[in-house]
Amino acid sequence: MKGTSKVRQQGYGDPLLVEVMKRHGLDEIPLYTHRPPETEARRQRWFDLGKVRDGEVAAEQRAVDDPAAMAAEIKAMAKGLGASAVGIAKLTPIMIDEAAELTHDSVICAIVGEDYGEALKGPRAIETESTRTYVRCAEISTEMAKRIRAWGYPAVAHHNGGCDIQAIAAMYAAGLGELGKHGSLIHPELGASHRPGIVTTTLPLSPDAPNIFGVQDTCLKCNLCTNNCPADAIPTKDFVITEGVRRWLTDVEKCYTMSRLRPQYCHICVDACPYIHKANGDQRKKDLFKRYMAMRKKAGYKTPAWFAEEAEEVLGG
């Protein structure tokens, strides 16, 4: 199956990012040149795992009489490896990058939640948490693909170290949540604070259905991400509809000025989203969200970021 989705290349491979960089008189991307050593080590880990996304498929194939039971087994496997939630969808061309071609039928999406409390410690802490989570996703998807190949079915892992899949389209179809105005998928338990690890395969699996729990309707009235974005990159009202799903189109060029041309990580649109507690009723997360928003208020909402010591001051140590 050939992919139909346009792909935005990452890092220096993205012509728009390079153009924005040059327009600002820069030769390098500040976010990249200020990466701490632990982030570099994590990147190296997912790129290493990118070399073993695919591999030999066992000659003898395990019989699968019940795709629903197999799906349940796969979900238990993912959770056993550390996934917070798992969903399965039938693979479609819109989920696959334009340049890629996959011979698989199903896509397994495992997501790992980030620790929202790290958002209160400042940009460096949330960068560390995000990259740690990306590594976990790469490890989980790599191991799952390996185990499925050992059952005699082709399977490939997709993660930060190598990916042919449009994660949001796949996660949506796999019932993991709805697309929020900020452009991230919102899961009922995890909000938008999670990262994906994906496997595509021919293993017979029963698919899940999309999980609609009111996010897109809420986004029609809520503008917390828009009002906290330091780049004014998230629209208030305008959206397009793709396959029945509203998509508020983030102005990527504006986003880059804050999320790439500054030395600090920007995760603000995700952290200012009330769905970290709204659908799950988690009182601890609700308290953390209130403290986070108090910090945003003190910082001036659209302030790009604040330093941890300022956070301590706001939170009273």
Ligand code: SF4
């Ligand atoms: S990452 Fe930062 S700059 Fe980009 S859209 Fe989100 S809040 Fe705005």
Ligand code: SF4
């Ligand atoms: S902050 Fe509000 S508008 Fe933005 S994605 Fe979350 S619920 Fe939607």
